[in-house]
Amino acid sequence: MQWKRLKPCCGCGCGWVPLCVLLVLLVLWVQMWAVWRWQLVRGSGKAEPEPRTGTRAAGGEAREPGSWKKADFGRKQVTYVRSLKRDRTPQQQQQQQQEEQEGEGCCHIPPQHSKPKFVRWHIDLQSWAGPTHSLEEEAARFLAYISNTQISCANVNEKDLSSDQELTMERWPICLDDRFGLSRQMLRGRCRIYSLGLEIEDKHFEEGLAKAGCEVHCFDPSIKEPHIQQSNGLWHHRVSVDWRDPNPAIAAQKHYRTIKKLGTIMNDYQHQKIDLLKLDMESAEWKILENLILENVIDQIGQLMFVIHLHWPGFEVGGDDSSVVRYWYSLLKELELKNFKLFHSHKNLNKPQIFLQKRVFNASSSYTLSWVNTLWR
Secondary structure, three states: OOOOOOOOOOOOOHHHHHHHHHHHHHHHHHHHHHHHHHHHHHHHOOOOOOOOOOOEOOOOOEOOOOOOOHHHHHOOOOOOOOOOOOOOOHHHHHHHHHHHHHOOOOOOOOOOOOOOOOOOOOOOOOOOOOOOOOHHHHHHHHHHHHHOOOOOOOOEEOOOOOOOOOOOOOOOOEEOOHHHOHHHHHHHOOOEEEEEEOOOOOOHHHHHHHHOOOEEEEEOOOOOOOEEEEEOOEEEEOOEEEOOOOOOOOOOHHHHHHEEEHHHHHHHHOOOOEEEEEEEOOOOHHHHHHHHHHOOHHHHEEEEEEEEEOOOOOOOOOOOHHHHHHHHHHHHHHHHHOOEEEEEEEEOOOOOOOEOOEOOOOOOOEEEEEEEEOOOO
C-alpha cells in the first residue's frame, strides 16, 4: 500500500487542527494560572521585593535593601477627608479672646466633656382631670395644685437679705430650714445662686444674697459687656438661657456664644450644683423647666423659684386650652416626681387677672412658686 502525503490546509496539517487548538488553550490556561498565582502571592505578603536603596518607610526611617518586613505589604491605605467645619475668622478669634480675658477671675474655665446622661424626649402627661376634657376641669385642678403648699418651711425669708431698708418689689421667698442645707451653705460662704431674667431692674434680691456671702450669677442678654462684676460675689453675664442650644450652622457667631441651655452653662463654668435657681423668663419658663427635667439638670438644684405666666400658653406650647393646662399640670407633677415640694405660692394681684386670654376662674396671670428639693443636703 502506498501512502500519500496530504497537502497542508493550515499552519499544521489539517489532521493536526484539534491538536493545535488544544495546545493554544493549554498555553492560555498556563498564563492565566501564572497571573492568578502571582496576584495571590502578592496579596498574602509572601513575596519580598527588593526596594530601591534609600527608600523610606511611612514613619520616615530609611531602610536598606532586603530589610522590608512582610507586615509592610499588609498595611491599609488611609484617606483623610477634610472636615466641613469652617475655622473661625481672625475677628471671631479676637472677640473670643477678649471675652475670655474679661471673664477671668469669675467662672471662665475650659469646658470638660462629662459622661452623657440618659435624656428623655418628652414628659409624661397626666391623665385628664375629667371625662369631658374641658377647660373648666383642667383649670380647677391646676389652680388648686399651685395654690396649696406641699411641705411646711419653718424659716421662710420673704424679705430682702441686704442691710438696706428698701425691700424688693417682688417677693422671692427662700427656705432657710437647716434640714435643706441652704442656710448651712450660706453660713459657710459656699452657696451658689443663679438668677435668670430679662432686663430685670430690681436687683435687691441678688445683691442681698451676695452680701450674705453667696456666689451670685445673673444671666441677662441685655447687658453690654460679656461679664460684669458688680460687687464681691455678684456677677452679670451676657447670656440668654434657652431650652435648646442654637444650631452650630448659624452664621452669626455672636448668637452661638450668648444663647445656651442651663446645663451647658453649668458645664462651661464647671458648676456641679446650684443651691438656688431664680427664674423670671416671661413665658419661656415652661420650656426651660421642661428641658431641666428631661436632661436631669433639675437634680443639681437645691431650691427653685420661678414665675409662671398664665395669660397665654407660652413659647412653643401648643394645643387647645384644655390641653395647654394639662401640659402645665403635668410639668409641675414632674417636679414632684423629682422630689421637689412646693413650700410657698404667691398670687400676684398687681398683674392682670387673666387666664388664657379670659377673665375666668378668679385667676391671676402671674404666680410665683417656690420649691425645695427634699433630698438636697
